[in-house]
Amino acid sequence: MDRVPILSxxxxxxxxxxxxxxDQLAVRLQEDLAERIVATGAHGVIIDITALDIVDSFVxxxxxxxxxxxxxxDADTVVVGMRPAVAITLVELGLPLHGIRxxxxxDLGLDMLQQTRLSAGADRETDVVEASPDVSAPQPVPR
Amino acid sequence: MIxxxxxxxxxxxxxxxxxxxxxVRQLVRAAAIATKLSLVDQTKLVTAASELARNTLVHGGxxxxxxEPVTNGFRNGLRLVFTDQGPGIEDVxxxxxDGYSTGGGLGLGLSGARRLMDEFELVTTIGxxxxxxxxxxxx
Numbered sequence: 001m002d003r004v005p006i007l008s009x010x011x012x013x014x015x016x017x018x019x020x021x022x023d024q025l026a027v028r029l030q031e032d033l034a035e036r037i038v039a040t041g042a043h044g045v046i047i048d049i050t051a052l053d054i055v056d057s058f059v060x061x062x063x064x065x066x067x068x069x070x071x072x073x074d075a076d077t078v079v080v081g082m083r084p085a086v087a088i089t090l091v092e093l094g095l096p097l098h099g100i101r102x103x104x105x106x107d108l109g110l111d112m113l114q115q116t117r118l119s120a121g122a123d124r125e126t127d128v129v130e131a132s133p134d135v136s137a138p139q140p141v142p143r
Numbered sequence: 144m145i146x147x148x149x150x151x152x153x154x155x156x157x158x159x160x161x162x163x164x165x166x167v168r169q170l171v172r173a174a175a176i177a178t179k180l181s182l183v184d185q186t187k188l189v190t191a192a193s194e195l196a197r198n199t200l201v202h203g204g205x206x207x208x209x210x211e212p213v214t215n216g217f218r219n220g221l222r223l224v225f226t227d228q229g230p231g232i233e234d235v236x237x238x239x240x241d242g243y244s245t246g247g248g249l250g251l252g253l254s255g256a257r258r259l260m261d262e263f264e265l266v267t268t269i270g271x272x273x274x275x276x277x278x279x280x281x282x
Contacts (some may be wrong), residue, residue, distance in 0.1 A: 020168065023161045023197070053167065054186055057251045058192040085186035093190060093255040094241055 004029045005034050011073075012113060013037065014106070026062040033066055037073045044113035045070050046104055050081030060095040067099045076116050078109040079104065100130040145262045147213035147222055156178050158196050158225075159205040166207045173224065174210045178221050180281055188221060188279045191259040193253040194273055197227045201229025202204040202274055213278060220261070220280035228272040235267060 002025055007014040011035055014031065016091045033045060047063065049055065055063070069078040082090075090097065103109040156167050171192040175185040184196065192208070199206040206227030213222045232238045241254045253275075257263040258279040267273040 020152070020165050022165045054190045056190050056195060056197075058193075058197060059256060060248045083186075085183045088183055089190045089259065092187065092258050093194075094251050095255070095256065 012040045012044040045077040046109045080109040150214040151212035153211035165197045179277045187259040191256040194256040199225045199257045203229030218280045225275045231269040232267040
């Protein structure tokens, strides 16, 4: 069976879908990506859909699942290169692309991943300082 | 009731596997280009065809698709007909509701496809099967 190739570039996995995505192929890509994220320790996934002339609910759902699974494995996903007609159709179809981040091209997608990485690092530092207060603990008396 | 007269030869495609869903998409895309639909309308039509073909496969247990150029005297369009001999749909209103799914999907197949097409007709008989006919007209 065919496979969608996954390229590893520094700490990012790059997938460019160049074939008419048949359902089983989409499911296989989802599984392959999860394995590669763990094997490479990648922090980002870029999925280029420039060549896709349609994204139906199955492919849309697969993209959303890939984004969620990647998140659990500490990697962020950006879908890049969506055609204008595909965007219009997806909205009319009513597909909720919650959790999917998009960029216009691979370059902007890489920028987005880098930004996320930097701000996530900053958040983690502030998280330690601003750890949510234990409500049962005595409140500090204002001076 | 859809008023559309055939204006050219129809093409048929069996739907018994995932590959056939891709074949239906390719067939519909070629027909949409031949009918001179705009790029956005081609995309909507092929997406709707993909949803309906998958419904035929997953819910209808397979069936077939017919793609036919049509006219209503004013405009040209493309009619898609999906037929299966599956279990039929018990609650059609619910099947059309966004988010209702019995196949583990998102439940956007029928409702989404109806939004993407200009005309849409569904006939279903419990235990006999389902037939969906839909038309996209050129702008």
